[in-house]
Amino acid sequence: xxxxxxxxxxxxxxxxxxxxxxxxxxxxxxxxxxxxxxxxxxxxxxxxxxxxxxxxxxxxxxxxxxxxxxxxxxxxxxxxxxxxxxxxxxxxxxxxxxxxxxxxxxxxx
Amino acid sequence: xxxxxxxxxxxxxxxxxxxxxxxxxxxxxxxxxxxxxxxxxxxxxxxxxxxxxxxxxxxxxxxxxxxxxxxxxxxxxxxxxxxxxxxxxxxxxxxxxxxxxxxxxxxxxxxxxxxxxxxxxxxxxxxxxxxxxxxxx
Numbered sequence: 582x583x584x585x586x587x588x589x590x591x592x593x594x595x596x597x598x599x600x601x602x603x604x605x606x607x608x609x610x611x612x613x614x615x616x617x618x619x620x621x622x623x624x625x626x627x628x629x630x631x632x633x634x635x636x637x638x639x640x641x642x643x644x645x646x647x648x649x650x651x652x653x654x655x656x657x658x659x660x661x662x663x664x665x666x667x668x669x670x671x672x673x674x675x676x677x678x679x680x681x682x683x684x685x686x687x688x689x690x
Numbered sequence: 691x692x693x694x695x696x697x698x699x700x701x702x703x704x705x706x707x708x709x710x711x712x713x714x715x716x717x718x719x720x721x722x723x724x725x726x727x728x729x730x731x732x733x734x735x736x737x738x739x740x741x742x743x744x745x746x747x748x749x750x751x752x753x754x755x756x757x758x759x760x761x762x763x764x765x766x767x768x769x770x771x772x773x774x775x776x777x778x779x780x781x782x783x784x785x786x787x788x789x790x791x792x793x794x795x796x797x798x799x800x801x802x803x804x805x806x807x808x809x810x811x812x813x814x815x816x817x818x819x820x821x822x823x824x825x826x827x
Contacts, residue, residue, distance in 0.1 A: 602701075602704050602705070602708075602733065602737070603737045603740075603741060604701040604702055604704055633726070635704075635737065635798070636737075636795070636797045636798035636801055637737070639797060640795050640796070640797060643785070643789055643793065644792045644793060645792070646789050646792075647789050648792060663722065664723045664725075664726035665726075667723045668727075668730060668801070671727075671804050671805065672800060672801065677786070677789060
């Protein structure tokens with residue numbers, strides 16, 4: 582799992598590349614745990630190169646969602662492959678989290 | 691026809707098991723979504739055995755076997771230790787509550803149970819076996 586960051590004054594974009602499982606999810610957890618992330622307005626997760634997610638990866642997003650909401654930080658997923666989106670849908674997480682088709686859609690949220 | 695692999699209890703081997711299952715399913719003319727679901731179900735059970743049942747003790751091993759019979763896919767994960775996991779006590783978690791309290795774990799078996807048709811655990815002596823079944827028509 583590689584995580585590439587791009588930040589503007591208001592938005593932090595994390596591009597995930599690889600497989601997010603019980604072995605690699607700690608990397609993402611570390612990124613989302615940084616205190617400065619709560620000073621941004623939006624965290625965009627680019628999932629184009631995310632080929633796999635297990636419950637450990639989902640758990641990282643679940644565990645940070647309330648903290649983000651309390652800090653008025655929007656968490657938005659975009660470019661998600663169908664098989665990855667399906668994993669969110671199996672649990673109904675697509676109704677608890679914001680998943681949009683493209684980066685332009687994510688920017689407009 | 692049966693395919694099998696043995697791994698040590700290190701979470702880095704989760705990828706090894708996923709590749710093993712994926713290579714077997716690649717020849718079965720299944721959709722990407724379904725292949726991913728089956729890989730995920732096996733991955734979740736193997737992760738539980740590695741991390742929770744064996745505390746990532748690399749001296750311990752798991753055997754993973756894949757079978758297909760009459761359109762039914764079977765996945766068998768055998769642990770050389772007696773598990774304390776009791777599927778009879780399993781209740782589906784409330785995800786909104788997990789979000790509220792910031793809980794990281796606890797949705798793996800929810801995925802497995804929703805993906806597979808049958809999930810069976812058995813313990814014999816010092817061995818625990820989890821069997822997952824999915825029938826495709």
